[in-house]
Amino acid sequence: MNYVIVDRGDRLSKELAAKFHTLAEARGLKRNDEKPEMIISIGGDGTLLQAFHTYVDRVEDVAFIGVHTGHLGFFADWKAEELEELVCMMAESEPSIVRYPLAEIVLDTTEGLSTYTALNEFTLKGVDNTIVAQIDINDELFEMFRGDGIVVSTPSGSTAYNKSLGGAVIHPSIESLQIAEIASINNRVYRTLGSSVVLPQHHHCDIISRKDQRLQLTFDHLNITRNDIRSIRCSVSSRKVSFARYRPFPFWTRVREAFLGYEVK
Numbered sequence: 001m002n003y004v005i006v007d008r009g010d011r012l013s014k015e016l017a018a019k020f021h022t023l024a025e026a027r028g029l030k031r032n033d034e035k036p037e038m039i040i041s042i043g044g045d046g047t048l049l050q051a052f053h054t055y056v057d058r059v060e061d062v063a064f065i066g067v068h069t070g071h072l073g074f075f076a077d078w079k080a081e082e083l084e085e086l087v088c089m090m091a092e093s094e095p096s097i098v099r100y101p102l103a104e105i106v107l108d109t110t111e112g113l114s115t116y117t118a119l120n121e122f123t124l125k126g127v128d129n130t131i132v133a134q135i136d137i138n139d140e141l142f143e144m145f146r147g148d149g150i151v152v153s154t155p156s157g158s159t160a161y162n163k164s165l166g167g168a169v170i171h172p173s174i175e176s177l178q179i180a181e182i183a184s185i186n187n188r189v190y191r192t193l194g195s196s197v198v199l200p201q202h203h204h205c206d207i208i209s210r211k212d213q214r215l216q217l218t219f220d221h222l223n224i225t226r227n228d229i230r231s232i233r234c235s236v237s238s239r240k241v242s243f244a245r246y247r248p249f250p251f252w253t254r255v256r257e258a259f260l261g262y263e264v265k
């Protein structure tokens, strides 16, 4: 099996990466930075986002494993002291693969169309002031938004930025996208629903922003600024991200442990 490591860059993560390489070599696992089958992220959930975007073009051919060097993550379940056990399992057993939905974002700009993929979410904010945008669902006007921004999350991203905005936590087996508002202004001209909206896999939304606004767009941790956007289409991607599981890592256990702190003995 070929693998690559993406580490957070801090001393502990680098030390663990070096240890992993030594253990893996002894077990016959091959390091391959170009075409890995398994991507090991060592750090936190933010590190896994980086790993995802580094290999997004090969997302259908790879599976991710997360080792955390701090708190239990949503994407990272292996602890630093379990590295040997992980390598042993990778060498000796077949993982089960779980596949989670991704968001596809297509920007229609004066330069043409460009497509982005997000594992957690896409966000849209104004650079200079509030953004003004029409939001269509399935090609029909849904609402007129004015406010700080809009966050469109995947189910796995529902525990991230979306949750801070009061959005619902969605199980990643539900192929969907959630649209949450950031500080919308409501009056007679601009009216929004106020609560977050969950779209199923076969629906899409278009965000049609008022001309000439400078917009900040983020795709997980990556961000760009543009002032030439005509519209933005958000839908559930036809591609999915795969995680390799050598032991169970139930979503609701992660939610409970991360947010409520209860550990079942």
Ligand code: NAP
Binding pocket: 043, 044, 045, 046, 047, 049, 073, 074, 120, 121, 156, 157, 158, 159, 160, 161, 162, 164, 220, 221
């Ligand atoms: P960051 O600002 O350094 O870290 C954001 C925090 O979100 C970290 O604690 C990270 O965990 C955690 N996180 C990432 N994905 C998560 C998930 N799916 N479920 C629960 N928690 C998650 O930024 P970053 O490390 O580059 O990560 C980018 C992410 O930050 C974005 O995708 C967005 O979701 C999140 N964010 C949240 C807010 C907010 O809640 N107000 C605002 C902006 C961005 P680790 O410590 O394990 O890395």
